[in-house]
Amino acid sequence: MDRQFDEELNVLKKDILKMAALVDEAISRAIKSLVERSDELALAVEEDDEQMDMLEIEIEKQCLELLARRQPIANDLRFVTSVMKINSDLERMGDLAANIAHKTRILIKYPLLKPLIDIPKMAETVRSMLKDSISALIENNSELARKIVERDTKVDGLYVQVFREVLTFMMQDSGNIKSGIELIMIAKHLERMADHITNIDEDIVYMVDAKTIKHDFEK
Amino acid sequence: MSEVTIANRITVKDFNAYYGEKHALKNINIDIPANKIMAMIGPSGCGKSTFLRSINRMNDLIENFKTDGKMMIDGKDVYDKNIDVTNLRRRVGMVFQKPNPFPKTIFENIAYGLRVNRLFKDKKELEEKIEKSLMEAGVWDEVKDDLDKSAFELSGGQQQRLCIARALVIKPEVILMDEPTASLDPISTAKIEELIQVLKKDYTIVIVTHNMQQAARVADKTAFFMLGEIIEYDETVKMFTKPGNKMTEDYITGRFG
Numbered sequence: 001m002d003r004q005f006d007e008e009l010n011v012l013k014k015d016i017l018k019m020a021a022l023v024d025e026a027i028s029r030a031i032k033s034l035v036e037r038s039d040e041l042a043l044a045v046e047e048d049d050e051q052m053d054m055l056e057i058e059i060e061k062q063c064l065e066l067l068a069r070r071q072p073i074a075n076d077l078r079f080v081t082s083v084m085k086i087n088s089d090l091e092r093m094g095d096l097a098a099n100i101a102h103k104t105r106i107l108i109k110y111p112l113l114k115p116l117i118d119i120p121k122m123a124e125t126v127r128s129m130l131k132d133s134i135s136a137l138i139e140n141n142s143e144l145a146r147k148i149v150e151r152d153t154k155v156d157g158l159y160v161q162v163f164r165e166v167l168t169f170m171m172q173d174s175g176n177i178k179s180g181i182e183l184i185m186i187a188k189h190l191e192r193m194a195d196h197i198t199n200i201d202e203d204i205v206y207m208v209d210a211k212t213i214k215h216d217f218e219k
Numbered sequence: 220m221s222e223v224t225i226a227n228r229i230t231v232k233d234f235n236a237y238y239g240e241k242h243a244l245k246n247i248n249i250d251i252p253a254n255k256i257m258a259m260i261g262p263s264g265c266g267k268s269t270f271l272r273s274i275n276r277m278n279d280l281i282e283n284f285k286t287d288g289k290m291m292i293d294g295k296d297v298y299d300k301n302i303d304v305t306n307l308r309r310r311v312g313m314v315f316q317k318p319n320p321f322p323k324t325i326f327e328n329i330a331y332g333l334r335v336n337r338l339f340k341d342k343k344e345l346e347e348k349i350e351k352s353l354m355e356a357g358v359w360d361e362v363k364d365d366l367d368k369s370a371f372e373l374s375g376g377q378q379q380r381l382c383i384a385r386a387l388v389i390k391p392e393v394i395l396m397d398e399p400t401a402s403l404d405p406i407s408t409a410k411i412e413e414l415i416q417v418l419k420k421d422y423t424i425v426i427v428t429h430n431m432q433q434a435a436r437v438a439d440k441t442a443f444f445m446l447g448e449i450i451e452y453d454e455t456v457k458m459f460t461k462p463g464n465k466m467t468e469d470y471i472t473g474r475f476g
Binding site: 003005071072073074075076077078210 | 432458460461462467471472474
């Protein structure tokens with residue numbers, strides 16, 4: 001049966017996917033600006049955060065309207081409430097990408113502490129997690145979503161590695177502290193992004209299977 | 220989570236109902252707990268009203284209607300040949316889709332059940348019981364000065380609450396409601412729904428509704444009927460967030476057919 005309501009749900013789905021695509025691009029460009037030490041690109045990433053902020057508000061508005069006007073239940077209800085939560089997580093990720101760009105603009109005023117290896121690797125993992133999460137969302141694939149959650153530990157591991165390494169540089173020379181802290185913060189932001197993706201995948205599992213897997217509540 | 224045992228007011232075992240050749244209810248097995256609200260949803264002709272009317276044997280009046288299996292209230296089969304049907308209907312009250320007050324005064328509408336069942340000693344007790352039931356049904360303040368006026372002068376919503384008061388006054392254990400708000404405006408509907416919530420403290424309520432949101436709002440448990448069978452019966456919250464059956468999901472989300 002063709003329904004206007006399904007059409008509205010489709011628009012919502014398209015918008016949340018667009019939001020995810022914008023976030024992915026923001027992460028990619030933020031890390032590129034860091035690697036290429038481009039103040040211009042970093043500034044652009046910072047400024048583009050507004051697009052995601054506006055889209056977040058738009059998606060939230062759509063969800064509230066659907067709740068008020070359609071009173072969705074069962075799978076429709078789970079979809080709308082999950083989108084509301086995914087929306088917030090994506091927006092926070094967008095903020096973190098903008099923050100990375102901001103820190104990059106400070107960092108590039110100082111000489112390079114060390115060649116960037118682990119941070120781009122973290123960003124690559126985060127982006128692959130995000131891309132797969134988008135696929136899981138498109139295909140209602142909860143099995144995939146569950147697998148993505150497991151990759152969070154890889155990002156956590158990389159963060160610890162960056163932290164220790166940068167700490168060593170800072171201990172060797174206190175002149176490295178300023179840029180060292182910025183680097184650690186960037187790595188921390190990426191680590192947080194993976195946490196947000198974990199939330200998103202938990203929401204996808206709830207949306208598809210009606211199972212609450214966060215905090216090991218249900219399998 | 221631990222299972223809390225709640226006494227079942229109504230227990231239905233392998234219950235079947237037939238209108239002549241038509242098998243209207245197929246092997247129904249459910250328990251309806253006391254002091255809860257149970258809603259029945261499902262497409263027209265799915266058997267939910269037949270089920271409702273089987274509880275107080277309202278279908279007996281239909282020619283060729285027959286049943287087998289057990290329909291038990293407090294452990295007693297209502298289809299047992301020793302059951303006094305009049306007494307059964309006193310214990311199991313009913314409220315219909317359209318308010319159907321008697322063409323009498325408001326006072327006499329409520330007094331009727333008390334008179335035929337001889338449930339009062341004197342005028343004082345009669346008046347007290349009428350006032351109490353009108354209060355219970357949340358309509359007292361609106362009618363207390365007009366008790367000698369015709370019930371037909373009341374609004375639809377007030378008439379329906381009068382009918383609920385009429386059902387309550389003879390102290391039933393179970394109240395059956397067949398789409399009780401189908402002909403009412405949203406404000407009257409909201410009042411009836413509020414009332415249903417209050418009444419479950421003292422009564423077990425079984426309600427048929429075509430309004431999915433109404434089942435979601437008022438019922439503790441919901442049963443989804445289709446083609447004479449119960450497809451799913453569970454806690455309402457579960458039915459409306461994660462139904463266990465695809466057919467239920469399709470029906471309640473409007474993707475049915």
